Amino acid sequence: MNSSLTEALKSQNQISSGQKFTKASDDPYAVSWGVRLSFDKSRLGMYENNQKFVTASMDNAATQLGSIIDQMNQLNAISVQAQNGSLNSTALKALYLEADQIKQTITSQSATKDASGNAIFPSAINQVQIEPNVNVDSGIKFSDSFGGVGDVTKVDVLTKINEFVAFLGQKAGVAGINSTGTASSVSTGLTSAYNQLQDSQTRSGLVGSLVSQSASAVNSLGTQLAATTSTLLDTDMAAATASFMKSQAILNAAQSCLVNFSRVICFRKCNFKNLKKNYDNSNWLDYRYFLYFRWLRVTRREPLSFMATY
Numbered sequence: 383m384n385s386s387l388t389e390a391l392k393s394q395n396q397i398s399s400g401q402k403f404t405k406a407s408d409d410p411y412a413v414s415w416g417v418r419l420s421f422d423k424s425r426l427g428m429y430e431n432n433q434k435f436v437t438a439s440m441d442n443a444a445t446q447l448g449s450i451i452d453q454m455n456q457l458n459a460i461s462v463q464a465q466n467g468s469l470n471s472t473a474l475k476a477l478y479l480e481a482d483q484i485k486q487t488i489t490s491q492s493a494t495k496d497a498s499g500n501a502i503f504p505s506a507i508n509q510v511q512i513e514p515n516v517n518v519d520s521g522i523k524f525s526d527s528f529g530g531v532g533d534v535t536k537v538d539v540l541t542k543i544n545e546f547v548a549f550l551g552q553k554a555g556v557a558g559i560n561s562t563g564t565a566s567s568v569s570t571g572l573t574s575a576y577n578q579l580q581d582s583q584t585r586s587g588l589v590g591s592l593v594s595q596s597a598s599a600v601n602s603l604g605t606q607l608a609a610t611t612s613t614l615l616d617t618d619m620a621a622a623t624a625s626f627m628k629s630q631a632i633l634n635a636a637q638s639c640l641v642n643f644s645r646v647i648c649f650r651k652c653n654f655k656n657l658k659k660n661y662d663n664s665n666w667l668d669y670r671y672f673l674y675f676r677w678l679r680v681t682r683r684e685p686l687s688f689m690a691t692y
Contacts, residue, residue, distance in 0.1 A: 432510045433597050436518060440590040442502045443522040446491050447583040453484045454576045457546060460484075461569050464550055474554035481547045489540055492528050503527055513596040518589050527582040537578045542571035 460481050464474060494502050503524040509517040529536035546568040551559035563571075 429511065429513050430597070433512050433593050436510055436512060436520060436593050437590060437597075438496075439502075439521040440586045440593070442496050443527075444583055444586040444590070446494055446502055447522075447527065447579055447586065450488050450491055451576065451579050451583060453488055454572065454579060457481060457484055457543065458569075458572055458576065460550070461546065461565075461572060464553065465565060471555050474550065475556065478547065478550045478554045478556060481550050485543050485547050488543060492524070492540065512593055516592075516596055518592060522582055522586050526585075527579060529578065537571075537574045539575040539578060542568075542575040546572055 460477050463469070464477055469477075492503060496502055501524070502521075504521055505524050507520045507523050510520045511517050525531040525533065525536060528540055529538040530540065545561070545563050548559055548561040549563040549565070549568045552561040
């Protein structure tokens with residue numbers, strides 16, 4: 383009975399808490415593995431946060447670079463138009479003003495910040511782990527897109543744009559503007575700047591694609607971990623309910639037996655010898671009736687029909 387009571391309480395706790403074990407001593411092996419799985423799930427959460435951060439960073443950079451590249455196309459179109467020898471100074475000045483406005487917009491976009499106040503093109507980036515043994519850049523570095531750091535392998539995009547606008551202003555006769563560039567050199571500069579910006583945009587897309595693949599892998603791993611943890615630690619409701627019902631049935635049966643046993647004990651303790659002395663020989667039949675009805679009372683039976691009125 384004690385064993386059944388213990389099992390019933392255990393099953394009831396499992397059902398109410400949803401957990402198989404309440405303390406490590408219940409199953410040290412399973413609980414220790416559960417701790418390790420919880421740690422792994424925490425790591426997956428870290429990977430997911432890193433993926434979201436990198437995705438947002440790359441999306442912001444790709445959006446800005448796409449806009450800047452569109453404007454670079456406009457500058458290239460202006461460069462082609464400016465080579466038309468039939469344009470007068472008024473037409474050239476209009477092209478200059480348009481190019482100067484584009485220059486200012488690109489310069490502003492290169493220093494744009496996101497909603498959190500962080501530069502979309504930071505001066506420094508770091509490596510971020512997006513899944514086990516996979517690290518990617520946290521963003522697109524300013525120098526990788528716009529140069530300007532003394533790296534001969536990089537094109538100073540903003541300088542090339544300024545050189546083109548200055549050349550166009552001098553050609554249009556705008557006062558105070560001097561340029562040593564030629565049509566060929568400034569056109570080549572724009573092309574190099576355009577190619578570098580496209581490379582950065584492509585890099586942001588590649589990193590974004592890699593993050594997307596990692597997100598799928600981490601999500602799949604997370605599902606497996608959740609299933610393993612559930613199997614190991616969570617209550618099997620069907621099994622726990624069946625165990626509880628079985629233990630409860632045993633307890634109910636045991637309780638019923640104890641009640642009947644107690645009644646029998648009480649019946650036996652009655653002092654029938656002393657009771658019998660109260661009846662003389664002529665009343666012995668009454669005594670037997672008394673015993674019969676005592677038996678009916680203990681066994682909860684109905685009296686025979688011909689004795690019901692006794």
